[in-house]
Amino acid sequence: MTRSYVIKPELGKTYPYISHGKGIYLYDQEGKRYIDGCGGAVTASIGHGVEEVAEAMYAQAQKVSFAYRSHFSSDAVEALGAKLAEWAPGSLNWTFFVSSGSEATETAQKIAIQYWQEKGRPTKNRIISRWMSYHGITMGALSMSGHVLRRKRFVPLLEDYPTISPPYPYRRPEGMSLSEYGLQCANELEAAILRVGADQVAAFIAEPVIGASGGAVVPPDGYFQRIREICDKYEVLFIADEVMTGVGRTGKTFGMDHWGVVPDLMTLGKGMSAGYTPMAATIVTDEIIETITQGSGLIMAGHTYSANPQSAAVSLAVLQYVEKHQLIEKSAEQGAYLLQRLEALAEELPLIGEARGLGMLCGLEFVRDKATKEAFPLSAGVASKVIAKSFEKGLIIYPAIGGLDGVAGDAIIVAPPLTITKSEIDELIAILREAILAVQQDLQEKAMF
Numbered sequence: 001m002t003r004s005y006v007i008k009p010e011l012g013k014t015y016p017y018i019s020h021g022k023g024i025y026l027y028d029q030e031g032k033r034y035i036d037g038c039g040g041a042v043t044a045s046i047g048h049g050v051e052e053v054a055e056a057m058y059a060q061a062q063k064v065s066f067a068y069r070s071h072f073s074s075d076a077v078e079a080l081g082a083k084l085a086e087w088a089p090g091s092l093n094w095t096f097f098v099s100s101g102s103e104a105t106e107t108a109q110k111i112a113i114q115y116w117q118e119k120g121r122p123t124k125n126r127i128i129s130r131w132m133s134y135h136g137i138t139m140g141a142l143s144m145s146g147h148v149l150r151r152k153r154f155v156p157l158l159e160d161y162p163t164i165s166p167p168y169p170y171r172r173p174e175g176m177s178l179s180e181y182g183l184q185c186a187n188e189l190e191a192a193i194l195r196v197g198a199d200q201v202a203a204f205i206a207e208p209v210i211g212a213s214g215g216a217v218v219p220p221d222g223y224f225q226r227i228r229e230i231c232d233k234y235e236v237l238f239i240a241d242e243v244m245t246g247v248g249r250t251g252k253t254f255g256m257d258h259w260g261v262v263p264d265l266m267t268l269g270k271g272m273s274a275g276y277t278p279m280a281a282t283i284v285t286d287e288i289i290e291t292i293t294q295g296s297g298l299i300m301a302g303h304t305y306s307a308n309p310q311s312a313a314v315s316l317a318v319l320q321y322v323e324k325h326q327l328i329e330k331s332a333e334q335g336a337y338l339l340q341r342l343e344a345l346a347e348e349l350p351l352i353g354e355a356r357g358l359g360m361l362c363g364l365e366f367v368r369d370k371a372t373k374e375a376f377p378l379s380a381g382v383a384s385k386v387i388a389k390s391f392e393k394g395l396i397i398y399p400a401i402g403g404l405d406g407v408a409g410d411a412i413i414v415a416p417p418l419t420i421t422k423s424e425i426d427e428l429i430a431i432l433r434e435a436i437l438a439v440q441q442d443l444q445e446k447a448m449f
């Protein structure tokens with residue numbers, strides 16, 4: 001291997017070189033096969049090597065790949081916008097295209113603030129968010145993210161937006177019912193708005209199912225309905241960050257569809273282009289666009305690659321593939337099977353505190369003591385060990401580590417392509433089980449468990 005000049009996630013570590021992918025499998029240049037048990041970063045949701053997408057990519061590239069949005073619109077971007085307007089609920093009809101989830105949430109933040117400015121209420125410029133949340137790595141998005149580990153280094157540069165507790169059913173107060181707990185968590189938003197002053201608050205942002213910072217943490221039913229009520233009562237916009245949950249990942253088109261709640265702004269990324277091109281979006285309501293149109297008429301956001309025809313054509317082909325192969329329905333069906341298999345693992349293996357999830361977005365949380373739910377310290381690196389062991393055995397899973405900086409243990413996300421079959425899920429579970437058993441044994445030998 002020649003010397004590398006590429007900055008890798010872990011400096012000094014050697015990574016295998018990818019060769020190709022097909023379906024749920026990835027192959028490295030040594031010929032080793034991996035099950036992509038998390039679509040990379042919960043991204044490759046239609047599987048690898050889909051011909052139709054490659055063809056759409058080539059066809060658009062033959063016409064034109066790049067035309068700047070200040071100069072041209074395109075058939076591809078208009079068709080994609082129309083498809084998203086068709087899919088999105090309520091009057092979420094207008095899409096601002098960007099290239100990453102962080103850009104999408106930061107654009108949502110900016111549009112929410114601008115909306116209140118255009119309405120003549122410029123003091124409404126703060127965003128409320130939750131601890132144990134992740135909305136992106138750029139400064140605005142990180143300001144909204146209650147991911148302790150990812151914030152730590154930059155705290156002096158960030159707004160202190162994260163304010164309220166996440167709904168975290170596994171660790172709810174003993175004896176409290178799920179619905180009572182959901183309401184208690186949602187009511188924290190009302191308290192926060194009253195504390196800050198409704199005239200200072202532009203929006204509240206939340207992930208429908210907590211992803212990278214918690215490991216597929218599903219809120220109690222009723223939680224988001226109450227959040228919607230509170231936002232309406234105090235004239236606070238509700239931003240649903242569907243970057244991870246959108247486009248069928250949780251078994252419905254959007255995560256929020258599980259509770260019939262329509263946000264004012266919604267962000268998409270990851271599954272929107274399923275890894276075939278960088279693509280993400282901020283979708284907003286008619287009301288927001290009408291207000292800004294009547295005001296300055298110009299949204300103060302955007303990036304060089306926003307709405308480029310090449311990425312739009314690829315994303316459109318991905319959404320068409322999802323529709324054609326009924327992958328949202330498959331996600332619900334196979335996801336229920338995946339969760340059932342993970343729950344059986346959790347029954348069997350003492351290292352697993354809880355198996356949880358919705359559709360094809362599932363997670364496992366590791367604990368030192370199942371009865372007391374005592375967490376391992378972050379330094380024990382339990383989830384990282386399970387991930388490393390799985391990788392060695394040919395299974396890729398995603399970390400959910402450090403969201404609460406060790407306070408609540410660490411977790412993994414299992415979120416394979418929505419195309420996965422039952423027998424492939426069995427194969428995935430068999431490897432994961434072996435990996436967890438190996439880590440359990442190692443921890444026992446070191447008297448850490």
Ligand code: PMP
Pocket residue numbers: 041099100101102103105134135136137207211212241242243244245269270
């Ligand atoms: N929001 C959510 C809910 C996410 O899961 C992520 C990525 N894990 C982001 C935003 C940021 O997306 P990106 O990494 O594409 O910037």
